[in-house]
Structures are given as structure tokens and as C-alpha cells.
Amino acid sequence: MATISSPGIGSGLDVSSIVSQLVALEKAPLAPLQTQASSLKTKLSLYGTIKSQVSALGDAAAKLAGTSGWNTASATSSNSAAISVKASAGATPTTLSMQVQQLARSQTTTSTSVATDATIGSGTLSIQLGQWSGSSFAAGSADAVDITVADTDTLTDIAAKINNAGAGVNATVLKDANGERLLLNAKDTGLANGFRITASDDDGNDADASGLSRLAFDGSGTTGTIQTQSAQNALATINGASIETASNQLSDTVPGLTLQLSQVTTSPVSINVVIDNDTIRSNVQAFVTAYNALNTTLANATKYDEATQTAGTLQGDSTAVGLQNALRSMMRSYTDGGSYTRLADIGISLQTGGTMTLDSTKFDKALTSNFDGLKNLFTVNSGSTTSDGFGRKIKTFAQGLLDSEGTLTNRSDALQKAITRNSDEQTKVTDRATRAEARFLAQYNAMDAAVAKFNGLSSFVSQQITLWNKSS
Template structure:
């Protein structure tokens, strides 16, 4: 507001009068703002209720699924030697695994072939994958694999590094590497995969004008003791193990098809069987149940704090007396306290160590729950029985999820409540704007009126002064 001289002409405390009258006109805004703050608090609480209801729905959904209760876990008495995991539908069982041999790839190395960059010779290589047998004899035999031999053309001036690059580029199932030592360079060739069928044979056709490429041949059957076959050889082999004394093999150290639903990986050769046990995944079940309890307690605490009356401070919760909140609170507590229908070993939460405390909060007895987890089928019946939509015979998790999902529907109870509060807040803001507008109009009108009054009073004051002067002059003349 700019500077104003209103009141100078009349001598009245116009600013004080106008301010107090406008403040009186604005007085309803304070009450409207208080109501708006209360509605914003309620809207915030309902947003929290919706979020916690969603968390409860997720927790209940886990406990309502059959797959949750069918979860199995496998343990190994020596995981450094044999690790095991569940990969499908597995049954509770136990067995011993012995590891006699680990899977490996084939590798071979050439003799030193001269200084770096030196030419090796020209011609072509033929790389064939397959299986070597009789490797512990003087006459190993090679059986070609299903894939055909891969040719690799070598130019007379190619260095060993160039040859390695050409072999790798041919994608023949092997990887070539150049090794430099004190004697020069040599070629290392290793199959890309483990397992007996990943062995390789390398045949060489030399360029007569640039001999020497035969140093890279590997064919212990056709040319024993020649080329790379003259050096130390590591033949490819399968992993070999026994399960309860029955021999099994795998091209890798991981056995995935040996026992349905299970995979085990051999890492060390064993001298005694490693004991493997498969049973119900009670730790995950326990966590899922605790998550459900935590989600329920969080929502119960929020509803309780929002509807209670604190006699000490004489203050009421933001939602005390709200029918929607009270009904939801009672429904949840009634559902938690309900008794399961049927003849299962567990009929109520208290049977598995989950007690209802003052205020509706749940408390878990770890020992009693651990004992109940030894009977997963009965636990499943308490939580996950599903005989049809809306049936009172459904398990607790099934019923709780149905309730939560109904609350969370678009245009459902919670959404409608939030929408109604939002609309009320909007109307409240409009009411505040109208009061403010009326006060502004009133202030403008008052200032106009007092400005006119000032002008009139100033005019009358001037006339009075003139008359006074004339009277004084007349008196002096008569004297």
C-alpha cells in the first residue's frame, strides 16, 4: 500500500479506523484457514493410509500364492567343493555327492618359433572340433564333431600374432594367444568350451615355397609327436561325479539335468561325499510372515493415532469420529482376529505365535513361529486357502489382499475420500478468496469515502478561517 494523507483534513485517525474495519471484514479467513489446515492434514493421512494399504496388499499377495509355500532351499555340507541351488520344482530329499574329475577345456602349445614378428610359413590350417579318446595311451583317437572343419588361410609373411588373430577371427571354437618367453614366441591354442566334445584337431597344408606352418599342427592320431602334439597337452574332459554312488557326467562343472529342480556345481575333487539336503525354505517364509505383520502394524498404528483422543493433552486425532477410518480400522482388526474355517492344525494367528496386543498391534513369538514353520502345509492353509472370491473359508492372506485391493480400486473408498477432501479444500480456497475480495473492495470504498470527507472538511476549515478574518477586520473598522 502506498503513502496516504487521508485524515489530514479531518484530523481523524483514518488509517487506524480503516485497518481495523478491514481486519474485521477479513476475520472469517482465519477460521477458513484453520479448517483448510485440518482438511490438508486429513488428506495427508489418507495418502499415507493408501500407501500403507498398498504395502499390506503386496505382503498379503506373497502369502496367498501357492508358489510362496512351495519354495525349497538346498544346503551343502561343503559348499567350497559342491555348491547347490534350487532352479525348479524340487522335492525334499538328501543325498551325497562325490567329485572325481573337474571339467576342462583342451589346450596345446607350439614350440618357440623365433623372435617377435618373424614369419612362420604359409599354407592353410584346418581346425576341427571333436572328442579325443584313449588319451592315456600312445594312440589317441579323434572323433569329429557335428560341425565341419574351419579353414584358416595363412600367408607366407604372416607373423605369429597375425596367425593368432586369423584363428580367432575364424570363430572355429578355439582361442589362440601368443606367448613370449626367453626363447621367442610360441602359440597357445585353447578350446572355448569345457567338456570332452570340445577337443580340437589342427591339420596343416604347407606352402612348399614357405614351409614351417606344420609347427602349428595338432594331430596326435595322424601325426603323433609332430607340431604342437610334441609338447605337453591338456585334453578336454567332462566333469565326473557320483550321486549316492551313481556316476554322472557334465560337459561343464555345473550339473543341471541330473536331479530335477536342482543344480549343483563342482569346484573341487572330493575324498568323501558332500552331503546335500533339500527342504522347505523356512527363512523366506518367516520373512514373508514378518513382512505381513509389519505392514499390518504400520497401518494399524496410523489409523489408531489418527482416531484416538489424548486425555492428557485433551487433543483428538485428526480423523477421530471419521466414519470411513473407524470402519476400516474395525474391519482390519476383525479380520485379523477371525478364526479360520476347516480342520487345519492352525485356526488363528495365535496358534502360530502371532498375538494381538492392546490397540490391535500384532506381536510375533519367534520360538512359536519357528515351531509352526515345521508344518508349512498347515501354515499355507491358514494364509493361502482359496476356495472362491468372497468366501469366509479363504485364508487370512487371501481375504486381506481382497480387502486391500478393494480399498485401492480407482474411485474406490480411499480414492473417493481423498477426492472429497480435495474438493472441500478447493471450495475453502474459493471462500477465502471471496472474503479477501470483499475486504479489498471495502477498503477501497472506505478510503474513497474518507478522502471525500477530508476534502470537505478541508474546504469547511478554509471557509471558517476566511469568515473569522472578515469578522476580525470588521471589528477593527468599527473601533
Template sequence: MATISSPGVGTNGLDVKNIISQLVALEKKPLDTLKLQAATVNTKISAFGQIKSLVSDFSDAASKLASLTGWNGVTTTSSDSKYVSATAIGGTLPTTFSVEVQSLAKAQATASAALLPVGGALGAGTLRLELGKWSVAPASFTPSSGQPVDISIAATDKLSDVASKINGANAGVTASILSDASGERLLLRSKSTGEEFGFRLSVMEGGDTDTQSAGNTDASGLSRLVAGSTVTQVAANAKATVNGIAVSSATNTFATTISGVTFKAEQVTTAPIDITVSKDASAVQSNIDAFVKSYNAINQLLQEATKYDAKTKTAGLFQGDSTTVALQNTLRNAIQSVTTAGGPFQRLADIGITQQQGGDLAVDATKLNKALANNPDDVKNLFRSTGGGSADGLAVKIKAVTTSLLASNGFFKTKDDSLQLSLKRNSDDQTRVNQKVDAFEKRITARYNALDTQLTSLNGLNAYISQQVTTWNKSNG
């Protein structure tokens, strides 16, 4: 900022700093308008973000009414979900079946023999971990198709180092250490349940690649991790019967046993558990209610944003904004569209969904329930028919409209780009005003400094002349 270089002007009764400050403030006045405009644009950007979110919700609600599963909702119940729980996908045929659980799925777990001294080094070598399946009689291991994982162990590595390396090897096995009075034990557990996800730990020392040779199983050095180890839990599938027929699963979840139904073994049962799948009539009603609610949320926001209150003489944020009014009309036209696919039902009003004053939708529950009870297929076609053109269902049409609005080159992207451009222009204008103000302040300060210098010089001359006049008067007195 420019400064006054000498006090001459000030000593003549002029408050120069205040004068310059007020002149600069006047030059900055346009910034107040620009900042207000920027705040308004930012508010509009935020508001359109909210509108976009509501339109996305409306699109999702329309999707449920346009999809087959939205009309084929089912409900699944268990006679005792503490033992067996179940879910079913939409469209699953009504059915009932009984489940008995004999055993739950288990992951293989092993424990090494106790190792002493605690914290001592184990010896150099390589650990090999393989995933696969164990056979009990005769005892044998069949590796899976995946490659074994080899882990290098240094001569100075302690058991904690070994466990850390196993956990970092992504070998499908987790390691931990158990310490008791006997020493340290390496505990291993498969990450997955099921008999196909067992594992085998082998050791290779001194360059010997035969994991079954005497040198690799003699309970000395690194081989102490395998010699004397015990299987504390055998890998096993969950075992159950469905209507008396034996089934199994690597996990406690049976996802493919019954078409469309997933049931989960929670506990071993003591009696049959009945699973029932039935049509869920309330699901359609809930989807229609959500559709109406989501539309009303958009309508209310747009109504508030575009209104003008004559009493308070205040306008909404988008009052007079043609693009916002166009969006409002687009959504209303979609709601009021007609289809030829619904038999006796061609528009929402035919099933009891009507527009009220102000644009909100209201549901006549009696009329809607009657339509769903007597003409369920016609109601479904009213919303989800894909016959093309006028034969498209209302939800299908609305989904197409909202998808277009939300597209990467659609209404909301175009509107946001426009507002962001306005914001940038505003920022550029503010920069130019600030630059103009800075230049003005420098000029006006320089002028006052020059005036200050001139007045100082004149004050000095005036004092000299006054002194000379006084001296002359005295000498001639």
C-alpha cells in the first residue's frame, strides 16, 4: 500500500490517510455487488446439487417399478431363525421346505509342538504352505490347483518373525503364537472354511527340496514347526438335510441348494426348521409409496425455489429461471404421461394417484389397493411395460427422462457448467476491480505526497519571508 512520505499536509489540518481511505473505499464499492453475486451463484450450485440428488432418488424409485423384481417381491420366514435363517430373491416361486443342520462348516487349525527357548531362533530354511483337501483313511493330502507359497526363514528369525512372514505371505492361512508353561507354539488356521480349504505346512532345510526327507522332519532346526504338530480342528463342510436329502456347503451359507433361496446354518438343529417363501404383496405398495414420496420431494423444492411471494415481495432462488422451470415442466409431463400398455389403466389417476394443487401427488389407498387386488398385471404393465413408444410403462418413461437429466452431458451437467463459468467470470471481475483499486490508491497517494512536498516547501518559504519582514520592520522602526 502506498504511504504519505512527509507530514506537511497533515500539519496543515488535512487528515490525508482518512481522505485516501475513503476514496479507495468508494473505488471498491463494485466488489460488494460482485461478492453478493458470487454468494448467490454458490447457493445455486448447492441447490442444484440437492435437486440432482432428489432426481437421482426419484430415478431409483422409478427403476424399482420398471424392473421385474420390483413386482415379484417375496417374503421369507423361518420357523426358528436362531438355527436357520433365509432370504429369497424377487420372483422366487412360493414354497416351503424343512432344513436340519447336522454340523457347521469349520476351518482347519493346527498347533506346533512347544518350542524352547522362548524367543529363540529357529534356524534357516524355507516354509511351504499348500492349500488342498485332506483324506482321513488313508491319511493323504491333495493340493489344490494353486501354486504353493514358499516363505524364506533366516537363521536369526524368531517364532514371532515366522508368524509375521506367514501373515504377510497371503497364503490363505493366518498365524498366531500361543505361550504357555511348556513354551511357544505356532498356531495356524485356514482363512476359509470347508474341506477343500485345508492346508499343509512343510519345511525345507539346507537346500533339501524333498519336504518328506528325514532332514526336513527330524524335529531339529526349522523342522520343529512340523514335527509333533497336531491338527486341533479338521476342515469340514457344513452338513444339512433339505426335506431329508443330504446337502453340504463349504460355508454355513447354502446359496445354490434351493433355486432363488439362500439359507444359512446358524446352529446345529435339534428338530426340523421350516423355511417358507411367499409372495410379498406389501412390496409393490411400498415401492409405489416411495415413488410418490420421492416425486413430491422434488416438486416441493422446485415450487419453493421458483415462487414469488407477493406479500413479502420476495422471490425464490430460481424465480424466473427458465431452465429450472423447464426442469419442473419436464418432470410434470413425465408424471402426467399416458400409456396404452395397462389395459383399463392408462395414467396414474386411473389407479388412484392424482396431482394436487401445487403439483404434489396424492394416493387414494382404497382405489390403489382395489386395482392391485383385481388387476395386478394391468397395474404392473402401467408401470413397467416395454412395448415401445406409447406402449412403454410410466416408470419406464420416467426412468428414461431422469437418466437423460442425470447423464454426463445432461441437464444437471450443463447447468453446473454454466454456473461454474459464471463463478469464474465473477472471480475474474473481482481480480480486475482489485487491480484497478490498487492502481488508483498508488496514483492518489502519489498526488498527495507531491502536494505534501509542495506545501512543506511553501510553508518553509512563508516562514522565511515572515522572518525577513519582521527583521526589516525592526530595523526601520
């Protein structure tokens, strides 16, 4: 008898539908697992947002936790075209009177003209940095740099070799109606950064104005290269005290200030350094803003909306609720800061719902009338995290939450593990349903084949009985 190839043909039953329904029963546990997986992933994503906002709050607190966040200063110059000034953290509020008698400059030289693209001669140029005193030269500590010149090299080739040698000078080729000249200038300004160029000329004469020696400068005036500008230091006075520097930029003369000298002055220039209140105010506002962002996220995630009867994603989540309560409690806590002990003392208050507001009038009064007390409220180190300054305690609290064993890290890790377990359970259900489907099909196909066989036998018997009756 032929094998049944389509389920149900032999028996007349809808085997495919029956097996499909049985498999659906096997897969029934998938629906709650998928719902659970979606919830876990949403929670994990939300905890990612919370961790990011805790990190932002910690960074904002860190700016206020140390003295550097309060030592911001701004500086102005009464003549910025002559002397510009920039203040960095740690600059002391002060007023300086400054004059510039001389600007620092670098040594420059120029050679005599040669025909455009002409060769110069072969040999070696030796460039030595140091200091000139009249026609006398004192070599500096750096070794001389040798430049090998071929007899096919033009001024352009020689300039490129000098620039690539790192000899402390820059080379440029100047072209005009008379031909080409080699211009050299020291990379750095100042007396100690002058340079001397000696030639070892293959024509046998190292000190004449022909061959390679025409590019030499040794102060003798016998070669073809002359000095067009001598090196010199900057000379200035600050509050009447004379200073001398190799650079026109003074970065360590006055702690915390960078002074750029651009012009010789004819009258005193006033440099004023004050505490940068705008930056401090901005840092405190950033702290308030970072806290409010985190508070809003936690409030929305843990609330229950009576109107819509909808629970927040983390409603009832002990970690989120605990964090929310701990933050609000911390913002209401005290410090051993001295004249100010609470955030409310300087105009930062908690509103209904946990949001913080900054009263600019009250804060500015504290900033201008009691700066040290304001700073201590955030920076004081009492020896106890509960009474430390708010910058220090919030910074420490945020770090603890985000550490490898911190509360938020552990909660995120737990959610990730739960998602992995859920995925494994879904795989098990799917595999079990696949095996069941194969088993059901095999069973129903076997039944189908048996019914088909019995139906065939019944038909045969009926035919024989009919034949017997005709014979009778």
C-alpha cells in the first residue's frame, strides 16, 4: 500500500491544524517570557540613563569639591593691543601696573642674490645656536647641525634641507627681479637663540663671498650673508620691578597669568585680576541642573499615575526608590562649613517633588559678601562623609554608586543576567515545542497510515462480499 504523504489524507482528519494547536500549547510559556524580557530591557535602559545622570551629577559636584573650582579668575588689560592677559585657575586677585620697553625678537639673515634656480656650490653648512655679543659668538648647549649641499642644489633645495634638519632656524627663498636670496630666521626669540652659520666650501675658501661660503654668517662681514635683525630679549617692568625674558609670552612670571607682549608702551598698562563670579555661578547652576535631571528621571520612573492607573517602569523598585530618597535627604543635610551649613542658606532649596531651585539674589549676596563661607559649604573636609561639603559628599556618593561593586552597577548587572536567563528559557521553550511538533507529526502520520490501511481492507472485504452474493 502506498505511503501517506500528506497528513490527514488517510483518516480525513485535519492533522496540520491539530498539530499546530498542540504546538501552540507547548509555546504558551513564551508569551509571559517575552513580556518579562521587554520589561527587563526597558528597566536596564532606564538604569543606563540613571547611571549617566549620576555621573553627570558627580562631575558637576567634583568641580565644586576642590579649591580649583572656586579659584577661577578673569583678567583684563587697559591696553590689550600692547599687553593682553589671560588668567587660569589659581590666579590671585590683584592689580598690576606694567610697561614694555623692548619686545623680544629673533635673529634674521639674508644672503646676496644669485640667479634664479642657479646652483650655489657644494660642501657643508654648519648651523650653531648661541648668543652674539658684538662680533663674538658664544655657542649654546645644543650641538651644531650640519647640512650637506651637493653641487646640483639650488637655493630652494638648500632651504628644504635646512628646514628638514631641525637646526633651530627657518629658511625661506625670496625671489625678485634681481634673482633669489636665502632668508634665515631663528625659530625662537631671545638673545640666547641667535645662530651662526659656517661653511666648509669645496672650492677651498670658506670665508669669501662665492661658492657655498656666500651662505655663511660668522659676524665677520666677509661672506655674502648679512644680519638683518639681531636677537634680543623683551624688557618690561611690573609695578616698577624690571624683568627680562627671551619670549614675548610670559607664562610663569606672575602665577596664574599669561601675559602677551605685542607693543612697546608709552604709558603704564593696568592689569586687573578678579574672581570670575560668572564661572562660579555657572558651576553651581550646573550642579542644580544635573540634580534636577536625575530627580525628574527617578520621580517619573517610580510614580503611580492614579488618573491613568499606570505604574512607572521602576515603581516599587527598591534600588530606584532608595536612591531617590537618599539624594533628597542628602540635599537637605548639613555640613560643617562654618557660616553656611545648608544649601538653603545660599539660595538652593528643595521644592515639592524634590526639584531644586537657585535663588540668584540670595546666591549672589553670598558670593559677594561671604565668598569663603560659600566655598566652604561645598569644599569643607570634615572627616565624615555625612558632614563634608556638598561638593565632596555628592562626588563621593556618585562614585560609590558607579563603582564596580556600586549599587547601580550591581542592579544593572542583575538585570542583564535576568535578561540572559530569560533568553535561555525562551530558547528552551522553543526547542521543546520544535521537538513536540516532530513527535506529534510522527504520531499522527502513523495513525493516518493505519486508518488508511484499515479503510483499504474494509473496501476489499466489501467487494468480496458483493461478488459472493452475485455468485449465490
